[in-house]
Amino acid sequence: MPVPAGRSPVMADVARLAGVSHQTVSRVLNGHPNVRAETQARVQAAIEELGYRRNSSARALVTRRTGVIGVVAFDTTHYGPAQTLAGIEHAARADGYFLSVVTLQTVTPAAVREAMDYLAQQSVEGYVVIAPKRAVVEGLADQPAGRPVVAVEGGEAPDVPMVCVDQVGGGYLATRHLLDLGHRTVHHIGGPRDWLEAEGRIEGWRRALEEAGAEIPEPHFGDWRPRSGYDIGVRLAADPAITAVFVANDQMALGTLRALAEAGVRVPEDVSVVGFDDIPESAFFTPPLTTVAQDFTEVGRRGIGLLIDLLEESGDGAAAPPARRVVPARLVTRTSTAPARA
Amino acid sequence: MPVPAGRSPVMADVARLAGVSHQTVSRVLNGHPNVRAETQARVQAAIEELGYRRNSSARALVTRRTGVIGVVAFDTTHYGPAQTLAGIEHAARADGYFLSVVTLQTVTPAAVREAMDYLAQQSVEGYVVIAPKRAVVEGLADQPAGRPVVAVEGGEAPDVPMVCVDQVGGGYLATRHLLDLGHRTVHHIGGPRDWLEAEGRIEGWRRALEEAGAEIPEPHFGDWRPRSGYDIGVRLAADPAITAVFVANDQMALGTLRALAEAGVRVPEDVSVVGFDDIPESAFFTPPLTTVAQDFTEVGRRGIGLLIDLLEESGDGAAAPPARRVVPARLVTRTSTAPARA
């Protein structure tokens, strides 16, 4: 009986079929050097004949490594996090790690803690946390089990290694672009205040204005969704002095465009608008949106890279200061921006 | 020494601290009935004092259950799959399962097979495959290890249990809506032909037209992206006879709206447009898009529900015919549709 009925084959079955000890099978599986080529071939053949698969639990039990990385993500219709997750997944798989994902509805430290706890039950080796809010990042520092954590997509955070897009640089880029077009100043529709990304973008905006000696108007704050960009847009449309708006994401910018259109304000003739994210739709807005693109895939890749470094160095000398990798943002110019009226 | 230095505590440590055998600790952990309340409390206290966590590998090794569900998803900027994934995750966690996710770049049977193989290494108990293409669904039937598979988001498929939104019904709804507004016929911009969703939507469209005795124009096919909707839209705009278009997703509809606007065709006065998906942006398109909403969360929930049924019944009598659960679609009326010109 080639395949023992009723149960899937184990290493001993392969060993018996190949006429070796189970240890030799293990050696073949682990690419151990000292195995004769002929033996290796015989074992390999037996493995294929039986359709043998190594039992990951048994292996994990003895090696004390599960090869699983826990990811805390957000249940979101936002483009960025979804893309980042995909980037993380590819990078992890390329390095032979598995990904266990928990998505959260609410972005609170408690929810994150709970999610990490849940993942800990599964013996993940480390965590990647998509942590776009300040409170979340702060809650990350004191991890109980001492498993490494990498934060992704957050802004500035002190004690946790992290990877993020240069939000400040992106905000600066957007604002600078509008100033370069001759606009006196640039109004801003920001994201929720407790989001690190929103914070970075607003800071870049402010910095560009300061640097140019421009007036700094009071910013408005939305909730990332089109509706809020619309509501604020309605108010902005009423002020004829406004000629340039930098909106903290494309979805809100969409709402703003719509509000302006309804008010009879032409974009870009009367008002220039810049968004942030470069979602796939934004090239087809009315008008196509100038925006700031983020390389989320790269963020995911570096996040995993950082975590794996942490995982594999673990145990060596003193902990290096938490690493921090910043991915640059890039301006994508379309037709929602134009030179200021003379 | 309360916590043994250097290694995390195991069951025996808890047992020692609580003055019981490790088996009693196990019993407490597993909610076994025959444990004295006082003993249970003592064990519980010891667990907390040591910060003990059960080793999932050891447990999985002996119980032969990992509690992990493998998910094959797609690296996509499409709204639907991302939402479905979130729905799947919530449902799985609610039932105490873990999720191991692989995202694919290409939707081919080989890629899916490979992904499932990768997941098999991790001893997943079953699979949820987001399988929007016919070829993929077909490749699913002959799973080697006999682990259950549930397909999600596909259309009609013979041998695999599956959960999907009623695409045909949705296409019918969209088309019927336009016919009810007095349009003579409805043109269609479909998704890629090998996508099951595209197929269902086109069939619903065709059925509504047939039922109404309307002429059935040759459909056009895009690739789901705004650009393709735009390109086709440019052509449609040139034909003044066209008064109603049903586009198979919102992103393409966005492109179509843009093409019509550029050609000076007014929506909805000259042409009515209906999309599909109800992405968050579509309420803010120019004009706000009438579309068909899908309850992706519900799809995810039912998908997991179905898989868990399969997992937990497994071993009982004859396999029931593959289950099939259909979630209805819902029309969302906005201002991109209006009665036909007289």
Next chain:
DNA sequence: GCGGGGAATGTTAGCGCTAACAATGTTGCC
């Protein structure tokens, strides 16, 4: 007072794998 029965707990034997060590060849060199 004592045997029976159930509740509460302990003891033992693996689950399937890898690491460490032991035991064989097998070669080369004096």
Next chain:
DNA sequence: GGCAACATTGTTAGCGCTAACATTCCCCGC
């Protein structure tokens, strides 16, 4: 020829847990 050095293989002992069986304890009824 004999022995050291190495390559190759086998043997043994757990990893931390749960299931099955064994034991103890206590209460009950006769």
